Amino acid sequence: xxxxxxxxxxxxxxxxxxxxxxxxxxxxxxxxxxxxxxxxxxxxxxxxxxxxxxxxxxxxxxxxxxxxxxxxxxxxxxxxxxxxxxxxxxxxxxxxxxxxxxxxxxxxxxxxxxxxxxxxxxxxxxxxxxxxxxxxxxxxxxxxxxxxxxxxxxxxxxxxxxxxxxxxxxxxxxxxxxxxxxxxxxxxxxxxxxxxxxxxxxxxxxxxxxxxxxxxxxxxxxxxxxxxxxxxxxxxxxxxxxxxxxxxxxxxxxxxxxxxxxxxxxxxxxxxxxxxxxxxxxxxxxxxxxxxxxxxxxxxxxxxxxxxxxxxxxxxxxxxxxxxxxxxxxxxxxxxxxxxxx
Numbered sequence: 072x073x074x075x076x077x078x079x080x081x082x083x084x085x086x087x088x089x090x091x092x093x094x095x096x097x098x099x100x101x102x103x104x105x106x107x108x109x110x111x112x113x114x115x116x117x118x119x120x121x122x123x124x125x126x127x128x129x130x131x132x133x134x135x136x137x138x139x140x141x142x143x144x145x146x147x148x149x150x151x152x153x154x155x156x157x158x159x160x161x162x163x164x165x166x167x168x169x170x171x172x173x174x175x176x177x178x179x180x181x182x183x184x185x186x187x188x189x190x191x192x193x194x195x196x197x198x199x200x201x202x203x204x205x206x207x208x209x210x211x212x213x214x215x216x217x218x219x220x221x222x223x224x225x226x227x228x229x230x231x232x233x234x235x236x237x238x239x240x241x242x243x244x245x246x247x248x249x250x251x252x253x254x255x256x257x258x259x260x261x262x263x264x265x266x267x268x269x270x271x272x273x274x275x276x277x278x279x280x281x282x283x284x285x286x287x288x289x290x291x292x293x294x295x296x297x298x299x300x301x302x303x304x305x306x307x308x309x310x311x312x313x314x315x316x317x318x319x320x321x322x323x324x325x326x327x328x329x330x331x332x333x334x335x336x337x338x339x340x341x342x343x344x345x346x347x348x349x350x351x352x353x354x355x356x357x358x359x360x361x362x363x364x365x366x367x368x369x370x371x372x373x374x375x376x377x378x379x380x381x382x383x384x385x386x387x388x389x390x391x392x393x394x395x396x397x398x399x400x401x402x403x404x405x406x407x408x409x410x411x412x413x
Contacts, residue, residue, distance in 0.1 A: 075115030193251035
């Protein structure tokens with residue numbers, strides 16, 4: 072979808088009858104019967120149903136691949152080769168072609184790749200949730216999202232630099248597990264430096280104080296102090312002279328006295344509505360925001376029940392998510408020229 076938003080002509084190849092599994096991941100379903108899950112990432116595509124076990128559909132796909140710049144697949148090892156769609160052979164035959172395979176656990180693994188399982192095995196769940204509580208997954212299938220972005224970046228890099236490379240150089244492998252472990256960033260680095268396991272901090276931060284959730288008199292807000300200057304500004308905005316103490320002047324000092332610092336802030340924030348504090352913090356340059364609902368957050372952006380959150384320029388929405396095989400006859404008759412006829 073990212074590439075489609077940026078102007079690429081994208082053909083979505085689906086199994087006949089049921090299509091993309093996410094079409095059935097509901098409710099909710101829209102008036103056409105499409106699941107919200109499917110709609111969220113399938114705009115700017117044409118849909119073609121093809122049976123990879125049928126010779127005529129294998130021939131159709133080989134023809135379409137011959138005219139393509141990029142192929143993206145998420146099949147297990149050997150699945151395509153058994154159906155006369157071997158990526159290595161097709162890359163050797165078509166020097167313009169880039170092929171990106173999205174895997175669950177690497178090119179040699181046949182394990183199915185599901186976001187929840189990868190969140191568990193990549194360390195994400197072990198650091199998410201309240202301290203002393205049960206491991207938690209994120210509220211969004213974020214491993215899928217990060218891996219999709221990694222795939223798009225790899226494809227764009229290949230288009231820009233290695234497009235005329237060898238078949239091996241034009242063969243891209245992206246892994247949910249690798250993307251997820253890489254996305255641990257500072258948490259991973261802390262464990263690498265110390266040799267110690269990372270813990271769960273709930274809405275607090277392992278390395279920064281204060282950097283967590285607080286309850287105002289009417290709703291929750293977060294304060295995210297990232298520098299000593301911001302901390303000084305925060306104490307002035309809150310009117311907390313008790314924190315104007317040399318022990319708290321540096322982040323290291325605040326970490327050492329986390330409970331005392333957080334307790335003072337918590338008590339003060341609870342005395343007024345969240346909007347008051349957000350205004351005071353904002354005018355003082357202190358990162359702060361209320362905890363909003365999804366519908367509240369969507370009020371800040373252009374969004375559609377059919378095509379989702381609108382991308383930022385230069386990306387654009389040109390086509391709604393397709394129904395299953397909506398463009399099958401057109402593509403079978405005209406190949407890639409079908410895009411000029413839609």
